[in-house]
Structures are given as C-alpha cells and as structure tokens.
Amino acid sequence: MTTFVDRxxxxxxxxxxxxxxxxxxxxKFKPLGGPDGGNGGxxxxxxxVVDQSVTTLLDYHHSPHRxxxxxxxxxGGNRSGKDGTDLVLPVPDGTVVLDKRGNVLADLIGEGTTYIAAQGGRGGLGNAALASARRKAPGFALLGEPGHSGDVILELKTVADVALVGYPSAGKSSLISVLSAAKPKIADYPFTTLVPNLGVVTAGSTVYTIADVPGLIPGASQGKGLGLEFLRHVERCSVLVHVLDTAALESERDPLTDLDVIEAELAQYGGLDDRxxxxxxNKVDIPDGNDLADIIRPDLEARGYQVLEASAVAHLGLKELSFALAKIVAEARAAKPKEEATRIVIRPKAVDDxxxxxxxxxxxxxxxxxxxxRWVRQTxxxxxxxxxxxxxxxxRLGVEEELMKAGAHSGDEVVIxxxxxxxxxxxxxxxxTGAEMLGRRGEDHRFDTPRPAAQRRRDRDAERDEADEEFDTFKPF
Structure with a gap:
C-alpha cells in the first residue's frame, strides 16, 4: 500500500x-423606490499553504479533484451575496508547483508560504451599483465571473541540509537511524528504502536535517531503479555525503567504482556540481572493511574528498561525522545571502495602452x-x-473605432x-451607440426632474468615465 507520494x-x-x-x-405609496439589487459574492x-506537519502528497494522489x-x-434590499469559502490545501515544505508544460509557477519553502493555484471569480454588480444620474433604473445586473480552473503538478523536493547517497545496502538507513531519531526500515537486501527518510541531528549548537535518499544504481538518471524518482530530493541539500560500503559481499564491486558510478549519475542529473x-x-567494524578503508583512503584524499570512517552497528566515528557535517552546514548557511524584505514593484501602464x-x-x-x-463574461x-x-x-473603450481602422464593415464577423x-x-x-437605438440603458423619465445646465454637463462627463471605473473600484483582488 502506497504511503509516500512526491509527485x-x-x-x-x-x-x-x-x-x-x-x-x-x-x-406602500412608493411603487418606484429605485433600484436596490445587491452585488454577487x-x-x-x-x-x-506550506504546513510542516504534512510530509507527503498522498492525500492529493487519492483525491486529485479539488x-x-x-x-x-x-x-433585493441592497443585500450582497456571501463570498465563497477559500479552499486551503496544506502541502509539505519544499513543494514545487508546475504547469502542464513543466514551467515552475511557485516554489513553496517555509511554514505558511502560500500560492493561489486558482483564483475565484468576481461577483457581478447589482442594478443598485449600476445606477447613475443618467441611468436611474437599470433593468439588468452583471453576471458573476467564472472561477479559474486548470491542472497543476505538485512535486516534493525534500528540504534537508545533508543528503546521504550511495548504492543500495551501503548502510545509509543505518547511519541516519543512529545519528537521529528517525527509524527507517532496515534489512539486508537491496532497495530496502523505498521513500526518502528525514532525521534531525544536533551537534553542539548546530541543528540540521539529514535525508536518506533511496539507493542509486547505474542508469538511475535515465530511470533505472529508484534513483530517478528521488534524485530531486537532493537538490536543496547543502552537502552530499557518499556512503561507501567497505564490506560489500559482491566481488565485482569496490568502493571507488561505486563512488565513480554515483558521481556520474549525479552529473547527468545536473545542478549539483557546487555542493x-x-x-x-561505512562498516569499518568488520575486519575486512577496516583493511579496505585503510587501502582506499589515500586515493580518496588525493581526489580532494574529506574522508571519515564510521560504523552504525558498533557506533564508531558517529560523533566525528555529526560535527564534521555540522561545520559544513554552518558554513553553507553563513555564506547564503540573507533574504531581502519583500519589495512591492509598481508597473504603471503605458500612456498609449x-x-x-x-x-x-x-x-x-x-x-x-x-x-x-471580462465585460462579455459579465453580460x-x-x-x-x-x-x-x-x-x-x-x-466608450474605443473598440468601434479600432474595428473601423482595421477595415471592418457592416455585417463582418467579430469575435471577442x-x-x-x-x-x-x-x-x-x-x-x-446602442443607447440611441433603444434609449439610454436604465433611463426612466418618471424619475426625471429639471436640472441646471452645469449639473447636466457634470452628469454627462461622469457617465462617459463610469464604464472604466464602476467595476474596477468595486472589489479589487
């Protein structure tokens, strides 16, 4: 039964x-009291929303439609409709939101980080909001806009400081179980670990997270084994730890070859060269493993690697390993640029737009x-x-004039x-000028009273601008 889903x-x-x-x-005694239609919600x-208590996308695997x-x-009575309730979906820290084409829409890191995956439609204006000095009794209201809908891809990239990588059964799960309080499944056969495991390690004043990534094999970056499914979980780490089995039972394998194979797969996956x-x-408690460690250690140091020896079973070298990793993590955190305060960028529209x-x-x-x-959807x-x-x-917007400039004639097909x-x-x-054919929208002469010329001019100017202002200023997002 599936218990972990990361895509x-x-x-x-x-x-x-x-x-x-x-x-x-x-x-009573007021048969025409004026428009009082309320606005839609x-x-x-x-x-x-990022929720630290959520660690998998399993719920959305079973129920993908939300x-x-x-x-x-x-x-009536100027009563506005109730707004719809927002649907808040908790996701794990490190979730990446992509569209169907693979473009990144949002990278959700940090408790409480939010992203609006689909925006609700605006409510339509009632005829009370559409009334004006020249349109005193609108016999219509605007329709509510449909809400946005679509498909998004959620990918989980584990947020960890340290990633343990290596061949299956190299001892990664055993190490994370003794370095932290994590209790991954441990057995003496390959591919015991089927999902990434996270643990929290405390070394002095430094607290960091460590991830046990499922075993990699040759061809993992092309989809073989389990590596491709979980290579994304090492993208956010600060340091990569190669766990080499010095007591491998397979005679055709040796630690140096294992290291070269894993490095080749990481290089093909890309984006990890700077870590x-x-x-x-590992497993230096076994005599043969200890002897092999002494043999290959000079070669590894010659390649520029920091080499440590450990045994999860005998608890050898664990303190040195945890503090060495803590030092690297602390240096990486110090070198990371501080996040700047959120900036508000104002992009005014062009004057000729x-x-x-x-x-x-x-x-x-x-x-x-x-x-x-938008106006068509509201009609x-x-x-x-x-x-x-x-x-x-x-x-009023100028569509008529632009159609004429484009060469449109009476009877031509126009699509909005x-x-x-x-x-x-x-x-x-x-x-x-549809108002001249049927009379102005909502004009009712029973409401008309003589008005001074100055007032008529002000009303005429206000009516000319109301199409651009009446909806935009009603309920901004």
Missing part, C-alpha cells in the same frame, strides 16, 4: 462569482483584452438592455475573446 497532478477549480441582482424597491480561491465554493447571488562532498567509509487589441484573422476580426473579455445576453450596456461600454471562450456576432456600426 501528483492536481485538478483545481475556484468558485464562481455570484450574479448581481436586478431589483426595484417597492413599498466573490468565488472562493484554491490556496496552497474545488472551492461559489459566491452567492445578490438579493561540497564528504565520503563516509488602450487595454485591448484588434487582430485581423482569416474571415473575421478578433478583439482581445482584459476589459472586453446576460438574454437581456436586451444588458446587451446594449455592453455595446455602450465597448464603444480567445478561441476557447469567445463570443461571435455580426458587427453593425450603428450599435456602437
């Missing part, structure tokens, strides 16, 4: 935003941009007034949005 594909879906409400306040996010809750729709190496000659672009494709024109695509196409409001917003989520319609330039 999963997670299917995440954020909650949808709640729809806005189109409602008119009514009470925001959809819940899917958030990954979805946050939707926001509630708005209601300091230490060689531990229209917020959209028109692309001429074969047989039609495509409009791409954050605002027009209830079953409501003529809402469609006219969309036309007014697009006209990317291929997988687009709205197609036949373009009619006269719809650019």
């Amino acid at each position: 999963v594909e997670l299917h995440v879906a954020a909650g949808n935003g709640g729809h806005g409400c189109a409602s008119v306040h009514r009470e 925001r959809g819940g996010d899917v958030i990954l 979805k946050a809750t939707n926001g509630k729709p708005g209601e 300091p190496r230490v060689v531990v000659l 229209a917020g959209f672009r028109v692309v001429v494709e074969e047989g039609f024109y495509r409009v791409l941009g954050e605002k027009p695509e 209830d196409f079953a409501n003529d007034e809402a469609v006219g409001y969309l036309a007014d917003r697009l006209a 949005g990317p291929e997988d989520d687009a709205v197609v319609f036949d373009w009619e330039p006269s719809l650019a």
Whole structure:
C-alpha cells in the first residue's frame, strides 16, 4: 500500500462569482423606490499553504479533484451575496508547483508560504451599483465571473541540509537511524528504502536535517531503479555525503567504482556540481572493511574528498561525522545571502495602452483584452438592455473605432475573446451607440426632474468615465 507520494497532478477549480441582482424597491405609496439589487459574492480561491506537519502528497494522489465554493447571488434590499469559502490545501515544505508544460509557477519553502493555484471569480454588480444620474433604473445586473480552473503538478523536493547517497545496502538507513531519531526500515537486501527518510541531528549548537535518499544504481538518471524518482530530493541539500560500503559481499564491486558510478549519475542529473562532498567509509567494524578503508583512503584524499570512517552497528566515528557535517552546514548557511524584505514593484501602464487589441484573422476580426473579455463574461445576453450596456461600454473603450481602422464593415464577423471562450456576432456600426437605438440603458423619465445646465454637463462627463471605473473600484483582488 502506497504511503509516500512526491509527485501528483492536481485538478483545481475556484468558485464562481455570484450574479448581481436586478431589483426595484417597492413599498406602500412608493411603487418606484429605485433600484436596490445587491452585488454577487466573490468565488472562493484554491490556496496552497506550506504546513510542516504534512510530509507527503498522498492525500492529493487519492483525491486529485479539488474545488472551492461559489459566491452567492445578490438579493433585493441592497443585500450582497456571501463570498465563497477559500479552499486551503496544506502541502509539505519544499513543494514545487508546475504547469502542464513543466514551467515552475511557485516554489513553496517555509511554514505558511502560500500560492493561489486558482483564483475565484468576481461577483457581478447589482442594478443598485449600476445606477447613475443618467441611468436611474437599470433593468439588468452583471453576471458573476467564472472561477479559474486548470491542472497543476505538485512535486516534493525534500528540504534537508545533508543528503546521504550511495548504492543500495551501503548502510545509509543505518547511519541516519543512529545519528537521529528517525527509524527507517532496515534489512539486508537491496532497495530496502523505498521513500526518502528525514532525521534531525544536533551537534553542539548546530541543528540540521539529514535525508536518506533511496539507493542509486547505474542508469538511475535515465530511470533505472529508484534513483530517478528521488534524485530531486537532493537538490536543496547543502552537502552530499557518499556512503561507501567497505564490506560489500559482491566481488565485482569496490568502493571507488561505486563512488565513480554515483558521481556520474549525479552529473547527468545536473545542478549539483557546487555542493561540497564528504565520503563516509561505512562498516569499518568488520575486519575486512577496516583493511579496505585503510587501502582506499589515500586515493580518496588525493581526489580532494574529506574522508571519515564510521560504523552504525558498533557506533564508531558517529560523533566525528555529526560535527564534521555540522561545520559544513554552518558554513553553507553563513555564506547564503540573507533574504531581502519583500519589495512591492509598481508597473504603471503605458500612456498609449488602450487595454485591448484588434487582430485581423482569416474571415473575421478578433478583439482581445482584459476589459472586453471580462465585460462579455459579465453580460446576460438574454437581456436586451444588458446587451446594449455592453455595446455602450465597448464603444466608450474605443473598440468601434479600432474595428473601423482595421477595415471592418457592416455585417463582418467579430469575435471577442480567445478561441476557447469567445463570443461571435455580426458587427453593425450603428450599435456602437446602442443607447440611441433603444434609449439610454436604465433611463426612466418618471424619475426625471429639471436640472441646471452645469449639473447636466457634470452628469454627462461622469457617465462617459463610469464604464472604466464602476467595476474596477468595486472589489479589487
């Protein structure tokens, strides 16, 4: 039965935003009390959070589909819908988040580090929020935006200071069991260790973690044995410790050849050339092992390795080994640059950025941009007034003018949005001022009262700018 998983594909879906409400306040002697439709609630996010108590991705292996809750729709009486609940998923320290193409999206290290894997949709505005001096009684509301959804890959890279590497049955598990309180499975056959084991070692004032990486064999970097599955667990270590078996029973093997093979596999995997190496000659309590250690020690030191002798069974050389590793770890920590305080980078938009672009494709024109695509998602196409409001917003943004510059004519096919989520319609330039064809959106002459000329000018200016401001300032992320 699987108890350890260090790579999963997670299917995440954020909650949808709640729809806005189109409602008119009514009470006795007040048949037209004005719009009072509330706004929809925001959809819940899917958030990954580092939790030190979690050590495996096993839960997501069994249940890979995760979805946050939707926001509630708005209601009459200016009652906004409830926001959806965020779905918080705990992950182990050292989890890397990647997309389907293998691009790194986030590297989660440190307790409490978070990453929003899927962002919830914004709630739609109710007709009370859409009302203005010129649009006193909107008969429509905006729809909530759908939440983001997609697939992410979670990979666990063990966060350890020291990594023990070597052939199967070299004695790595035995060493970690006596250096720390870890209790890995130990047996006298190859591939006893099937998962990385972590232990905490205290040497004087230095406390560090040590990882026992499953045995490597020739060809591990190409997928043979278990090495490829767990080589990623040595990427974050500060020092690599080669555990060499000086009492190997196989006559065709010797410690120096084992060392060369493991180094070749690490070189092919890549990214580990800068890590300091230490060689531990294990099982020196056996007479033949002690003799072989004396023979090969000069050769190892000639290659520039720091060589230590140890025996997990007889508890020989363990103190010297733990303090030697502590010194290297302390030096690595001291050389590591201090983390800078979080900086806020402000990137203002270019003065000539229209917020959209028109692309001429074969047989039609495509409009791409954050605002027009968002406005389309918010529009209830079953409501003529809402469609006219969309036309007014697009006209104010300048889409009509850009289509004309691109050569569009009446009846041409115009597509708003990317291929997988687009709205197609036949373009009619006269719809650019849709308010003139059907009357202004939400205008009701029963609310009209004479206004001074200066007030009319101010209202006209405010209406011209409201399409850009009314939603963006409502509920920022």
